[in-house]
Amino acid sequence: MPELGRAALLVTLGLSTYALVAGAYAAHVGRRRLARSAQNALLAAFASTAVAAGVLVAALLRNDFSFEYVARTTSRALPTEYTLSAFWGGQEGSLLLWLLILTGFGAAAVSVNRAWAKDLILWVVPVFAAVATFFAFVLVAVASPFATQAAPADGAGMTPSLQNPYMLAHPPLLYLGYVGLTVPFAFAIGALLSGKLDERWLIATRRWTLFAWAALGVGQLLGSHWAYVEVGWGGYYAWDPVENAALMPWLAATAFLHSVMIQEKRGMLKVWNILLVILAFSLALFGTFLTRSGVVNSIHSFTQSSIGPWFLGFIAVVVATSLAILFCRLPQLRSPTKLESAISREAAFLYNNLLLLALCLAILWGVVYPMLSEAFRGEAVVLGRSYYDFFLRAFGLPLLLLMGIGPLIAWRRASLKSLLTTFRWPTISALATGAVLLVLGAGSSIPGLVAYTFSAFVLTTIVMEFARGTRARKALGAPSWLGAFTSLITRNRRRYGGYVVHAAVVLFAIGVAGSSAFDSVADAKLAQGESMRIGDYTLLYRSLDERETANATEIRATLAVQRGDRDLGTLQAGKNAYTVEQQVSNEVGIRSDRLTGEDLFVIAEQINRDGSVQFRVFVKPLVNLIWLAGLVFLLGSVITLWPDRREQRRLVARASTVGLPATR
C-alpha cells in the first residue's frame, strides 16, 4: 500500500512537470495539440493525487501504524471522525491536502474556462503546473506521508484540544481558502504571459476568488470560536502568528475584490490588481509556511522542520518571477482613464485598498519582526498585542467608515452638496447613536465609542440602500414588498450580497468592540459556599464533583448564577484530565444571554485539594454578535457566489467585444 501512495505521488510529479514544460513550450510556439495534452496532464495529476490521498485515508482508517504518519497522528482509541481529521493533522498530510485541492481546482478552472478563453488558458496551465510541481516535489522528496516503519502496537494519539468537531471543518476551510487563491494568481500570471490583458482573467476567476475568500473568512471565525469555547483562556484572537497567517491573505483578497470593481467599471488599477493577486497568493504560501514550519512560535527552532527552507525559496521564486513578468508587461497595462477627483467612488475604493493593505502589511511586519531583528540586531524582538491593537484601530476604524461611504458616493466626481444629501441620515443616526451611548457611559473607551458611531453610520446606509432599491422595484410593478425585496437581490446579487457582507462586518466590529473595549474581569479564590460578584452578576460556588469517563477524569465546579435578584440557574466549569495523553484541559462555563448577546464566561483556573477553586470570570458584552456575523457573512457570500447565468453571459459578451471598460 505505501508503495502505491509513493508511486501515485511520483506520477503526479511527473505529470505536473510535463504540464509545466510542455504547456509552456506549446503556449510559446503555439502548438494547440501539445497544449491540449498539457491540460489533460493537469487533469490526470488530480486523479493520481486523489489515488495518493485515498491510500492515506485507507491507512488512517485501518490504523496501519506501519505508516509513520498514521502512528504519529492517531491511536486505536481515537474516534473515526478524528482519525479522518488526522489527514490534515500533520505536516505531510496537510501538504497532500494542499496538492489535492490545488490539482482539483486547477483541473476544474481549466475545464470550465477553456472553451471561451482558449488563448488565456494556454498560459494558465503551466502556471498551475509550476505550483503543483513544487508541492509534489516536496511530498516526494522532503516530507513524504508514506514513510514506513516497523508498526508499533499503538499510535501516539491526538492532542485532546484537537479532538473536537471544529477541527473537522476549520483546517480544511483554511486550506480551501489558501489554495483557492492560486486560481486568480494562475489566471493573472497566465494573462500577463499570454499578453491577453483584457478583463477576461477577472471574469474567469471572480467566483473562485470569492469562494476562496469566503472559505478563509468562515474558517477563521470557526477557529476563533474554537479558541473561545474550547481553549478557554477567555479570548478568541491573540494575534498569534499562526492566526495572522490566515488573516493576511484574507485582507489582501478583500482589497482585491474591491479594486477589481474599479477595473471592471473604469478600466483603472490594472497593475495594482495584479500586484494584489500576487501578494494574496504569496501570503497564502507564507501562511502555509508559518503554520507548517514551526518557525515563528519558537524562533529558535528553525531547523526543526525540513520544509521551511524549501517554502521560503519557493515564495522568493514566486514573488521574483511574478514581479519580473509584470514589469515586462507594464507598458500594456496603462489605464485609459484617470482618477478625476479625490472625492469620488474610485477614490473611496482606493482609500479602502490602501487601508486594507496597510493593515495587512503592518501585521506582516509584526509577524516577521522577530526574525528580522534577530538577523540584523542579533536579538529577536517580539511585538506584542499592543502593537497589533494599535494598527487595528488606526486602519480598521477608517475602513469601517469607508464601508458606509464607498458604495453610495458618486463615480468620477462627487460634489459636496450631493454628499450632504446622500449622507444626511447616516450622519444624523451616527451622531445620535454616539450621543446616546456617551450618556449611557460608553465614553470609557474612545475607540469603542468611535467604532459604534461608525457602525451606526454604515448600518444606516445599508438599510437605506435596501429600502430604496425595494421601493424602486415595487414602483416597477413587483406584486408585493417581499417580491420586490427578493427580486432586488436576485437581479443584482453582487451588489446586495456585498451589502449583506458589509452588514456582517459591522456586526463583527460591534461584537469585537463590545467584548474587548467594554469587558470586565474578576478573579477570586472561593471555598464551597462562598460567592463573588462581577457587574450585576453574583456567582455562588456550590459544589465540586468528579466523574470518570472512558478516556478522562472530569472535575466540575457548579456555580449558582444570579443577575440582580433574578435566578439564572447554574453553570459548570472545571477541568478534564486525559488518562492516555496525560494532559489536562480547561472546560469553561459560558452563559450566553440571547437577548443582549452578552456572555458570562467562567474559568476554573486552579482546583485545590481542599476543594477551594481559583475562579476567573469575564463578562463580555455583545460577544455573540461575532458569531452571528459569521452566519451573516456566509449568507452574503452565498448570495454573491450563487450562479448567475445572465450576468456571466453579459460579462463574456462584453469581454469578447474587446475589453473596453464600460464607463458609467
Add this chain to the structure above:
Amino acid sequence: MRLVIALSVAAVLAVFLLYTSIAGGGNPSLAPSELAGRTGTVQLAGIVVGPVRGDAYAGGLRFGMKDIGSKSTTTVAVRYTGSVPDLFKVGRHIVVDGQLRKGTFVAEPGSMITKCPSKYAPKKSGDPA
C-alpha cells in the same frame, strides 16, 4: 494624483512602523542560556524543567527552564503567578515575559504561553515526550 495618494499613505505607514518598532517596541526574546546578566523585561522561551513546586495563586509556581534544541544545560529558576495554561508541564515549550531578579526569573502574572498544539512539529527522538 493616484501616485500622490499612494506615496503619502506609504510614507505615513512607514513612519508608523518605524515609530512603533523603535520607540514603542516589543521585548527581546531570549533563551535561558542567554539570560545571565540581563536587566529589563524580556521574553523567555524554553523548555520546562522539573520539579514544579508551589502554587500559582499563592506565593508563585516555581520551576526551571532550559534552552530548546541546544546542547546548553543552563537552567534558569522561574517564579510565575497567574493563569497556568492547560498544556503546561515538564518538557513542554513555553514562553513567559518577565525579568531576572537576584538569579530568579520573575514572570509577569498571566504571561505564560505554551506551544500551541496545532503546530504538530515533527517529534524528534531527542525531545522529551
